[in-house]
Amino acid sequence: MAIDRKLRKKLIDWGRAGLISPEQSEKILSFEENHAGAHGFLFMISWLAAACIVLGMIALIASNWEAIPAFLKLTLYFLIFGIVGRILLLSKTIKPLLDEILRLGLMIYSMAGIGLVAQIYHLHSQPWRGVAFWCLITFGLALSSSGPWGAVLWLPAALFAWFSFFNTLSLAQEWIAVLGIITVGSLGIFGSFHSRKLIHLIHFRHISFLFVTLACIAYSVTAAYQLDEKIHNREFFTFLAMALLWSATIWFQKAEYKFGSRMGMLVFLGLTTAQFPLQAIASSLHWDTIPFKIVSCAFFIAGTLALAIAAFAHDQKKVFEALCIFIFLRLLALYTESLMTLTAKGFGLISVGLLILGGLYAWTKLKPTIYAKLEGELNAKK
Amino acid sequence: MLKSKQSLRALAVLFPFALLLAWTISAQMSHDRGDIFRLKIVGYDPVDLLSGHYLRFRYDLGKVDLCKDIPNKMATCACLKRGKHGTMKAEYGGSCEQLQSSCETILRGNCQYNTFLTFSERFYFPEEYTSVLALVPPDSQAEVKISKEGAIALQKIFVKERDILDYAKERIRFPDRKN
CATH class of the missing domain: 1.20.1440 (de novo design (two linked rop proteins))
Incomplete structure (x- = not known):
């Protein structure tokens, strides 16, 4: 019944918008009325009966499973x-x-x-x-x-x-590092490799690419929280080698990668890997935690923004939007941990709410302009 | 091209079916192969993040230290002899090749952090017995089949000659009754 009501409403809307004529609207309605039996109440009851039988069989087997x-x-x-x-x-x-x-x-x-x-x-x-x-x-x-x-x-x-x-x-740590480099690096290369011969592996490529990218993002977020810990060479060389291998693959891609995408990926990989030396420098210079986190966060934002631009160049606008939101959330996290505690608790919470609303407003207003500018820039550099 | 694609798709479905079936048949064959023995069992409770409705135990093969001077995760064998109460005990340990010629009943295992394990130290039971089978009951014995090559297959567990599942049922019905 609800479907019928919805259909009638839709038909009225389409008629008003000039998409269909009143005659067509009549014809659709009479067709639906004649075929209502196939999709209506009886159809639903038969589905219900089938579901009861299947669920009953599953329950019967499950309850007597041990027997x-x-x-x-x-x-x-x-x-x-x-x-x-x-x-x-x-x-x-x-x-x-x-x-x-x-x-x-x-x-x-x-x-x-x-x-x-x-x-x-x-x-x-x-x-x-x-x-x-x-x-x-x-x-x-x-x-x-x-x-x-x-x-x-x-x-x-x-x-x-x-x-x-x-x-x-x-195994010895060095060997684990080598195996880690080979695994993560190969996954990154495989994920960014565009070949018509490997068309069946398209989903595996995409998911590999996603995993390695997520690993890099997760790493660049967590790096800021490892200041007091000793830097492990194993991790450093794994990420460095992975980034180099992956960058090389992206760079030598000729056919399908657009310029903006290639540059975006390289900047992202470069800045992600740069988190390690940054951490080493901060440790050796005995930096304060907050300045280090701010610099690290800047690296993260620049890198993730580059990745977002790379996604935009690939017409992955939803990924672009998701990454922009992610950057905003990272900034918000930095604000809450660094500045919010300096102010009165109530005001801090209000300020976070205001920032979120402000960010949403700015994004809605600026989104068309950003999209238009990016499209113009990327098309100019093709 | 289309035919090869179709045959690949068919292979994708048939391959897991065939491999699972082959594995099941081989598990059944291992389960049926060998002579029946009884081994005493005792509790074994390391941290197990994937623990389910099963009893974890280890075989009590007597006082012989089967993992002495053997590196961690190294395969080794035990020579078994019938003990006083009918259960099998380890008489000595050593490399499987050596023991195969000198011993009548050998048991293959692996030294995991100085504990001799055979990877058959898990007994699955119905969920309803979880409360009474949280620990290995005292005086428990495992009925196992051991092949000539030393491979072990767990058959049943007994608590003082009673099937462990009957024991569990009884413990649920009469929680205050002693063994």
Whole structure:
């Protein structure tokens, strides 16, 4: 009924806007009335009945789970896997969204299967082994997934398994640094590498790029809070090498990277890596915490802004906006920890509220101008 | 091109199915292989962030220090002999190759921070028994199968000849009753 009311309202709006004529509006309404049975109450009831049956079956199995013999559990598991697999393989009319859901479902279901077998046979090992096995068996599913979610699930799991495996090796710190450089650097290179031959890996590239970028951002935020700690060479060389490798890749990209994007990424990487020497200098000169945090924050803002411009050059305007908000939040955090405590508590809180409102107002007013200027600048430098 | 894409997509679905099935079959085979023995078990409670509804224990193989002079995470073997109460005890330890020729029943394991572990020291149980199986009950024994190569597969756990799940049920029904 609510849908009908909404439709009527929409039709009136479209009619007023001159998008459809009154005759068309009549025709749409009469069509919907004739087909109401297929989408209306009966349809909803049949969905409800189907949901009841499925949920009831799940509840029945779950409540009797312990009573089900191990063989039956495993048979049931593989039967369901087989049915879903058959739907994926043999149905040509399957919708892309359902295909994607089933693929992701099978990825999660595979992890459940590992747990089930381990439970039945009382097997256990270090967690990374189970995760690595899951990564091995589901790589194809993640790769054939049409959306990014396959890579979103797969890549963090693979990194967890890989880094947990490092820990078991009992290697010298230098070797761990080398392995860290190779891993993070390769991920950065892979993420920024544009090749038509690797078209199937597009989501893996994007997610890798996102992870390394997030790692850099997280690092450049946390660097400001490590002033009192000893600088670890391992971390420094890992980030330096990663930044160099990644910069080199971006620089030698010819075909698809725009100038603004390339420069933005380089500035971002440069300033992120510069946080380490800055920290070393601040430590050796016995800087006060607040000046160091201000300088570090400036590095962060400049770097993240460069990254935002790089995203803008790639027509990723939502990423640009998100990064701008992130910069604003970083400034707000700096204000709250450095200046807010200097004033009376009540006023400090009010000032934060005013700053947020001011920032929102300024962003709404200035956004069109900023977009227009950036587009003009970036197009001029193409 | 289209055909190869379709076969890759098919492979993506079939591969996990086949590998999981193969793993399950191999787990079943390991579970069925070997002779049945009883081993005494005792509690083992390191910090476990992923702990679930299972009992963590270690096999009590007697007084022989199987991990003496063995580096951490190094594979090693124990030679088992039947003890006084029918449970198996370690008579001596050493490299698996050496023990395979000199000992009738060997048990493969790994020295983790001076503790001999076989990676079968976990027994999963239904959630409802969590309250009574938080710790390994006293006088518990594990029924295991040990293959000729020394691979162990946990079958059941007994508390004084009673199946641990029956013991747990009884403890829930009669919480005040002693073992």
